[in-house]
Amino acid sequence: MGDELDIVDPIKSCSVCMRKYDGKEVKRHTIKCGHIFCRACLDKTIKTRAESCPTCRKKFTSKDIIALY
Numbered sequence: 001m002g003d004e005l006d007i008v009d010p011i012k013s014c015s016v017c018m019r020k021y022d023g024k025e026v027k028r029h030t031i032k033c034g035h036i037f038c039r040a041c042l043d044k045t046i047k048t049r050a051e052s053c054p055t056c057r058k059k060f061t062s063k064d065i066i067a068l069y
């Protein structure tokens with residue numbers, strides 16, 4: 001509580017599932033287009049064969065996923 005302003009910040013939380021990055025269960029991963037999501041959402045996107053960025057719809061594959069830390 002008290003940090004409502006951070007809710008939509010894509011650096012601090014996944015814009016798909018809205019979970020905050022904690023560096024353990026929820027880690028930042030980036031793809032080709034530079035947008036950042038958690039691994040779970042990227043994996044889910046690949047499994048559903050959408051394979052495109054939830055934000056800009058640019059195509060990506062599992063090889064394009066880069067862990068930020």
Ligand SMILES: [Zn+2]
Nearest residue numbers: 014017038041
């Ligand atoms: Zn997510």
Ligand SMILES: [Zn+2]
Nearest residue numbers: 033035053056
């Ligand atoms: Zn994107």
